[in-house]
Amino acid sequence: xxxxxxxxxxKQLKSLRHSLETERLHHAYLFVGPEGVGKKTVAQAVAKCxxxxxxxxxxCDQCPACSSIRDGNCPDVHLIQPQAGKKEISINxxxxxxxxxxxxxxxxxxxxxxxxxxxxxxxxxxNALLKTLEEPPENSALFLITQNSGxxxxxxxxxxxxxxxxxxxLRDTTEFLTRKKDLDLAASQLRAALTMGSIGQALAWSEExxxxxxxxxxxxxxxxxxxDHRSALSFAEDLAMDKDxxxxxxxxxxxxxxxxxxxxxxxxxHMIRNFDLxxxxxxxxxxxxxxxxxxxxxxxxxxxxxxxxxxxRRMILENLFVKLVGWRHAxxxx
Numbered sequence: 020x021x022x023x024x025x026x027x028x029x030k031q032l033k034s035l036r037h038s039l040e041t042e043r044l045h046h047a048y049l050f051v052g053p054e055g056v057g058k059k060t061v062a063q064a065v066a067k068c069x070x071x072x073x074x075x076x077x078x079c080d081q082c083p084a085c086s087s088i089r090d091g092n093c094p095d096v097h098l099i100q101p102q103a104g105k106k107e108i109s110i111n112x113x114x115x116x117x118x119x120x121x122x123x124x125x126x127x128x129x130x131x132x133x134x135x136x137x138x139x140x141x142x143x144x145x146n147a148l149l150k151t152l153e154e155p156p157e158n159s160a161l162f163l164i165t166q167n168s169g170x171x172x173x174x175x176x177x178x179x180x181x182x183x184x185x186x187x188x189l190r191d192t193t194e195f196l197t198r199k200k201d202l203d204l205a206a207s208q209l210r211a212a213l214t215m216g217s218i219g220q221a222l223a224w225s226e227e228x229x230x231x232x233x234x235x236x237x238x239x240x241x242x243x244x245x246x247d248h249r250s251a252l253s254f255a256e257d258l259a260m261d262k263d264x265x266x267x268x269x270x271x272x273x274x275x276x277x278x279x280x281x282x283x284x285x286x287x288x289h290m291i292r293n294f295d296l297x298x299x300x301x302x303x304x305x306x307x308x309x310x311x312x313x314x315x316x317x318x319x320x321x322x323x324x325x326x327x328x329x330x331x332r333r334m335i336l337e338n339l340f341v342k343l344v345g346w347r348h349a350x351x352x353x
Contacts, residue, residue, distance in 0.1 A: 021077050022064060026195050026218065027187040028057060034182070035065055040076055044069075044129075045180040046155040049137075049171075050164045052184025055219020059135050061184075062162040063088060066096045066131040069160075084126070094125040099134045108134065110143040117147070121156045130156070135164035137171060138327065145172045152178040167327055186216035196221060212292040213274060228267070234296065236268045237275050241303055243343055251344045255336035265332055266323070273319045279304045280312045318342060 022032055038044045044065075050058040067078035067085045070093065078085050087093040099116055101108055120130045134140065140148070152161070152175065163179060165171065189211045195218055196207035209229065210221040243251060258265050278291040282304035293300060322339050326332060 021074070021080065022068070025060060025064060026057065027191050027216075028061060028184060031061065031182050031184060035061070036068075036076065039065070039068055044160055046159065047152050047161040047179040048163070049168060049176060049179035049181045050162060050184060051168050051181060052166070053186055053215075053217055054166055055214065055217035055221070055223070056184050056187055057218065058164045058184050059133065062133050062135075062164060065160070065162075066093075066133070069129045069131065070095065070126060095128060096131045097133070099132065100136075101139055106139070108137075108140040108144050110141065110147050113140065113144040113147045117151050120151075120159045120161075124158060130159040131162070132159070133162045133164060135162075137163035137165040138167050140171075142172075145175050149175055149178070167324070169324075170327065187218060189216055192216045192218055192221060209295060212294065213271075215274070215292065224267075233271050236271060237293075237296065238299070240272055240275070241299065243340060246344065248341055248344055251340035252337055255333060255340050259333035259336050262326075262332065265336070266326065269319060269323055269326075273316065273323065275300075276312055276316045276319065279307070280309065280316065283307075283309045283312060315343065 022036065025032060035044075048062070050062060052058050064078065067080065067088050068074070068076065070084040070088060071078035071082060072084050073079040073082045080086075080089065084093065088096045091098060097116055097119055099108060099112055102112070116132055116134075120132055122130075124130050134148075149172065155161070161179075163171070163175075168176060168181075189208075192211035192214070193204070193207045196202045196210060197204055200207075200222065202210070210224065213229065213233075214220040214224075239254065243254060258268055274292050278293050278300050281287065281290040282300060288294070288297065291297070291300060318339055322335055325335050
């Protein structure tokens with residue numbers, strides 16, 4: 020998969036390829052953007068370009084060097100992620116990485132390190148990496164890949180060149196899913212819309228997720244305002260049991276409320292993501308106010324951010340859904 024086959028991000032690719040062509044690649048990059056849009060794919064593409072034996076200023080993705088990077092076996096390209104069963108990237112992992120990129124390159128090409136997701140480095144790991152960024156090893160390049168740069172140390176951020184990534188267009192995402200993954204057009208369009216153009220998420224979600232589980236959680240969420248605080252606590256307890264499911268459902272609920280707001284403000288059905296649930300969307304849009312929907316969106320955004328920093332999911336979720344029930348009861352009383 021050469022650069023031309025990467026979906027979207029043409030501005031970012033043009034800048035990186037210019038740096039490669041002029042031999043002015045920065046020693047440290049911060050790739051920031053939503054989950055699943057291709058940040059790691061782009062970083063790995065740069066690594067392949069630096070090591071490919073068949074192409075100049077591009078990569079073939081077929082030669083032994085490209086294959087070893089793709090399979091995670093290249094001695095000069097390192098991917099640092101949380102170890103199995105761990106929730107963060109430790110200082111020992113970073114110290115080990117620093118030792119490896121400080122050695123002479125096996126291939127004679129540039130040594131490359133990817134830290135993904137960088138926001139999972141604990142405080143001590145970030146501090147350990149800071150000195151390396153201040154005095155980078157010769158002929159090396161570091162890519163910090165993150166959804167949330169706000170949890171990284173300011174001193175760390177200041178020593179990296181920031182490259183921002185956005186969601187892919189719905190057209191590009193739909194085309195990729197249809198052409199490369201052999202999904203039918205309707206399924207591809209729904210996945211592209213629900214993920215706002217995140218190919219990674221679109222591929223990760225199963226048919227069960229999209230057709231059954233998403234509908235059940237949204238319907239249960241919509242019934243909450245008519246119920247009591249006990250129901251809110253039960254909803255929070257069920258959702259808090261699994262972190263990955265929790266984040267996935269909260270993203271569904273955030274997208275749902277964005278659709279409700281779009282209908283309330285514009286009435287334009289073409290702007291919504293959950294178009295397979297249009298009747299329920301219209302019902303909620305017409306029964307509530309814009310102010311209430313904006314408040315829900317604000318709370319959901321705060322909760323998603325908080326869950327990246329703390330492990331007490333149940334307490335955070337209980338607070339969110341009890342607020343939701345309380346708002347509607349207060350509105351009804353007035």
